[in-house]
Amino acid sequence: MGNITLRNVSKVFGAHAVIPSIDLNINDGEFVVFVGPSGCGKSTLLRLIAGLEDVSDGEIVIDGKNATELPPAQRGLSMVFQSYALYPHMSVRSNIGFPLKMANEDKAVIDKKVADAARVLNLTDYLDRKPRQLSGGQRQRVAIGRAIVRQPKAFLFDEPLSNLDAALRVNMRLEISQLHQDLKTTMVYVTHDQVEAMTMADKIVVLNRGRIEQVGSPLDLYHKPDNLFVAGFIGSPR
Ligand code: ADP
Numbered sequence: 001m002g003n004i005t006l007r008n009v010s011k012v013f014g015a016h017a018v019i020p021s022i023d024l025n026i027n028d029g030e031f032v033v034f035v036g037p038s039g040c041g042k043s044t045l046l047r048l049i050a051g052l053e054d055v056s057d058g059e060i061v062i063d064g065k066n067a068t069e070l071p072p073a074q075r076g077l078s079m080v081f082q083s084y085a086l087y088p089h090m091s092v093r094s095n096i097g098f099p100l101k102m103a104n105e106d107k108a109v110i111d112k113k114v115a116d117a118a119r120v121l122n123l124t125d126y127l128d129r130k131p132r133q134l135s136g137g138q139r140q141r142v143a144i145g146r147a148i149v150r151q152p153k154a155f156l157f158d159e160p161l162s163n164l165d166a167a168l169r170v171n172m173r174l175e176i177s178q179l180h181q182d183l184k185t186t187m188v189y190v191t192h193d194q195v196e197a198m199t200m201a202d203k204i205v206v207l208n209r210g211r212i213e214q215v216g217s218p219l220d221l222y223h224k225p226d227n228l229f230v231a232g233f234i235g236s237p238r
């Protein structure tokens, strides 16, 4: 399961209502992309879902259970950070297994889960290397591996490809889409890149100044934008 519902969720920093009030449903297995210009509140919204920020008001429900007050580790979600969040002194194996080690899992369980994740991510031959001995794409895959071993209800990605070069970005985009097809786990993916949104999403949430302008499939947004902001941002002809 990986159903996430936001009810009336708001976030205020000081005097600034960064997110005035959002209602949103993310269905189990869906690939949902939050897209919008820099500063519109994408990361804040993702961090609220992850529990890395507390909501100012409203409710976050995960698989029917009120998760608003739960600490991040108890929400069953895995955040995928940019690849530079890897531990440089640790092997790929230890980096991927790190969350399990922290959770005091048995070594045999850790080895098995790390091996499974490495297979899915084509990292089997690289488990003994250090991050600096990997390409940018391989490093990003290690960061994803660290999320996979926790078998989360949903993966949360915050612009995971923004520090990769253009060619590699296209590649990783395809790899993450493939991973979603293989795992069928809910993915919530933040980007300011319309092309990423249009090519990866089942459902796009267009954000502007902390508000939802429109929610729909890529085709819906392209052919039936609700307003000029969406049309302009998605690049449709209206
Ligand atoms: P995005 O990810 O879409 O670029 P953010 O969610 O990072 O946008 O930021 C949305 C707004 O909230 C910005 O105006 C930003 O300055 C503000 N903001 C984000 N985090 C904080 C914080 N911890 N304290 C104060 N303001 C913040």
Ligand code: MG
Binding pocket: 042, 043, 044
């Ligand atoms: Mg951001």
